[in-house]
Amino acid sequence: MIFFWGWGMVYLTVFFKKSSGEIIRTEKNKYVASRVALRRFLGVDDVSDIGVTYLEGVDELAGEGWRVIQPPHGGKVVVTKDGLNLSEEVAIEKARKYIGKNDVVHVQFEGGMGDYLLQCDALRHAVREYSKKEFVCYVDPTRVCLLEKVDLPSCVKFVSGTIREKEYVDMRKITGMDYFHPPAGKAYTYGVLLGFRHDIGFCRIVLPSHLVSWAMEERARILQGDGFLVALHWQSGQPANAKSWFWEKVEQFTERIGEEGGKVVVLGGYGEKVETKVKGLFQRQGVLSWEQVAAMVGASDVVVAIDSAIMHIALRMSKPIVSLWGPTSKEWILPHFAKHVPIEGACSKRPCGRYNCVGRECMGKIEVDSVIKSVLMVISGQSGILWDKY
Structure with a gap:
């Protein structure tokens, strides 16, 4: 081993240069509460280029070549020049x-x-x-x-x-x-x-027959005849955070889908209902259990969803998905074997991981036309969507 495995309350404090990732010092069990404390501990006036990270379960680093990197998402990581991730090893x-x-x-x-x-x-x-x-x-x-x-x-x-x-x-x-x-x-x-590095297949959600029957009856009440049903989840958080789409786009989408013979059921949490006069838009936010949400996903023909639980439920029920991505990225979240139609908002700063962004520029750049086109591709069977690994 090139480092010592310690357990319990043992941790290693790593001081490094932000600009290069070079580790300049390590200390065992040293917590630094502020920039003032950092200046005092290191005995320097300027700490603008100095970062601190903590490694639980590590007593010391041995050997050479360790440095600190900041991945696009998650915490700071101590790695070797060959890419060995110390946090993962621990x-x-x-x-x-x-x-x-x-x-x-x-x-x-x-x-x-x-x-x-x-x-x-x-x-x-x-x-x-x-x-x-x-x-x-x-x-x-x-x-x-x-x-x-x-x-x-x-x-x-x-x-x-x-x-x-x-x-x-x-x-x-x-x-x-x-x-x-x-x-x-x-x-x-x-x-x-859980102690392993492997590709991981996804689970399946299997609902009892009475829930499936209930959802199909609900589908029939909504459609009132022929047509197709889109399950839509557009909002994350209350009030809406930066992963959310925009309600005016939801209404435009519903009107356009109606012209193509479809209707929309909106899924979501309590307090997310919005006053609307748009026909063909059925709001079920906050009134369904998680089981019923899954059942409605199963009864739909296609799911349009932001990065959310609804998207993950649809994936595990083998439903076609059109996913909308803003501050997060499918590469962070979804396993590679989930083949669907992702739409990413055009913004130079994405994926930033900031849920508190007020402007939501990235999600605003996702146009109704793009979503409609993707949904119609799915409905017509031209999207090439497959679920090939379980």
């Missing part, structure tokens, strides 16, 4: 040590429902990686109903609430790691936290 070693000595593996989930499904993808592979293990996953109680419809084996169980175990796999650690891993996407880093 996470893999720690996970394998913990999982290897326990028959029951406790896992704390993190993020939104879309992140949950990516973690399910990683768990699906973990079950094969570690035979004869039971995985107990701690999750948001409102999401258990849908997670139990994911086609994971019986050795994976979902428990409401926050973990109380002293040792566990903490998926929240992803916030300090690099998850820019094209072509595998964010699921790759969830896999790292």
Whole structure:
């Protein structure tokens, strides 16, 4: 080993030059709370080019060639000149040590429902990686109903609430790691936290027949005859954050889809309904359970979605997807085997990862014409969309 594996509260503080990534100093268990503290500790007046990052589970760096890089998304990463990612090595070693000595593996989930499904993808592979293990996953109680419809084996169980175990796999650690891993996407880093590096196939959502029947009845009520149904998710957060499209474009899209024989059902969260006079626009935000949302996705002919849980649900139900990308990127989020029609907003600053951008220039550049064209391609079967890996 070229570094020492430490556990518990051990961490290494790494001081580096922002301009070059050169590591200028390391200290064990040294937390630097401010720029003033940084100047005082290093004994220099100018710290504008000096950055600090922390490596949990590392006591010291040995050998030469280490440097710090900042990937497009995620935390700062310490790597060798050959590209070895120290944070990933530590996470893999720690996970394998913990999982290897326990028959029951406790896992704390993190993020939104879309992140949950990516973690399910990683768990699906973990079950094969570690035979004869039971995985107990701690999750948001409102999401258990849908997670139990994911086609994971019986050795994976979902428990409401926050973990109380002293040792566990903490998926929240992803916030300090690099998850820019094209072509595998964010699921790759969830896999790292479970102790492996592999391409990860995606899970499937399998709904009971009564939910499928309910959704098909809802579809019939909306269409009132022939035509096609578009499930649309346009808003992230309340109020809308930078991943969101624009309501006026939703209305224009609905009117244009109506001219082509289609209708639109809008999915989303509580408080997202908007007053509208547009015909053929059916709002179901905030009134459906996660199971019912998935059922409506399944009953649609095509899904138009921003980077959101709805997009991830559609992927795992083998539905055609037209995805809309602004501050985030499909290379960060989606696994490479998800073949769909992505539309990216034209902005020189994207993908920036900033959800608090007020102007939302990137999403504003996604034109209704482009979305309509992509939807009609999908409906006519000319898009070449395939789902070829499970």
